[in-house]
Amino acid sequence: MSTIEELEERWARAEVAGDVSTLDTLAAEEFRLVGPFGFVLDKAQWLDRYRGGDLVTTRLDWRDTQVRELGDTVLVIGIHDQAATYRGTASDGRFRSTHIWVRDGDDWRLAGTQLSPIGLPA
Secondary structure, eight states: OOOHHHHHHHHHHHHHHTOHHHHHHHEEEEEEEEOTTSOEEEHHHHHHHHHTTOEEEEEEEEEEEEEEEETTEEEEEEEEEEEEEETTEEOOEEEEEEEEEEEETTEEEEEEEEEEEOSOOO
């Protein structure tokens, strides 16, 4: 079994590499992403951003994490600082992010992510 910290590092590397296979393996079937503007993506939609080349992440700095284990659930809160483009438009940002990991037998699966912009609205 991998530690949550190792899984978090693996996730960040996979996002930058656009590694759909690894992201698919890490995520639970019920995975949901709540984006920084309130949109919600299911697992297929989340993966399709990379499959279709719509999202290109060139840098993802995932840091200052706090890990809290609550039985079969782990919450990780950290800073997600990215350089990316979505359909050719800059999608850079600095976010406070929460990751929700759930136990799946002997493994952990990423069940959810929420991104909240850091700073005052423009």
